[in-house]
Amino acid sequence: MRISTLLLGILVGCAGSEDSDVAIDGATVYDDNCVVCHGADGDQGTEVNGTAAADLNTAVPGLSDEELAAVITDGEGSMSAVAGVADNELDPLIEFLREKFPE
Numbered sequence: 001m002r003i004s005t006l007l008l009g010i011l012v013g014c015a016g017s018e019d020s021d022v023a024i025d026g027a028t029v030y031d032d033n034c035v036v037c038h039g040a041d042g043d044q045g046t047e048v049n050g051t052a053a054a055d056l057n058t059a060v061p062g063l064s065d066e067e068l069a070a071v072i073t074d075g076e077g078s079m080s081a082v083a084g085v086a087d088n089e090l091d092p093l094i095e096f097l098r099e100k101f102p103e
């Protein structure tokens with residue numbers, strides 16, 4: 001009994017420390033940088049220079065990871081590059097976009 005309790009403690013301890021160190025929450029990155037134009041559900045369509053922000057429900061499935069990264073870091077048409085997304089936030093953000101806006 002004692003030993004199994006100890007092992008469980010070690011496992012839980014490890015999982016906890018890993019999370020707090022490296023995990024970047026893609027949903028938070030989206031909330032901070034994209035919601036203002038695309039909305040929480042991706043279909044807000046805020047106009048920028050007369051162009052509505054793309055509906056991400058249809059736009060995201062049509063783009064590769066590389067294309068998504070390019071849209072975010074370089075901009076696309078009326079959407080300017082999003083400067084607030086750090087390099088290490090890009091992958092978690094794209095992972096979140098894939099989950100939130102699947103095909």
Ligand code: HEC
Nearest residue numbers: 033034037048051052053054059071072076077078079082
């Ligand atoms: C200031 C408003 C604004 C913000 C902030 C913004 N976008 Fe956009 N986004 C737009 C507009 C406008 C378009 C349409 C561009 C066009 O077609 O000219 C667009 C288009 C897109 C597209 C479609 C591109 C394509 O090639 O079809 C994707 C994907 C996208 N945005 C993702 C994001 C993500 C992810 C973020 C956050 C990191 C973000 N956007 C932040 C306004 C914004």
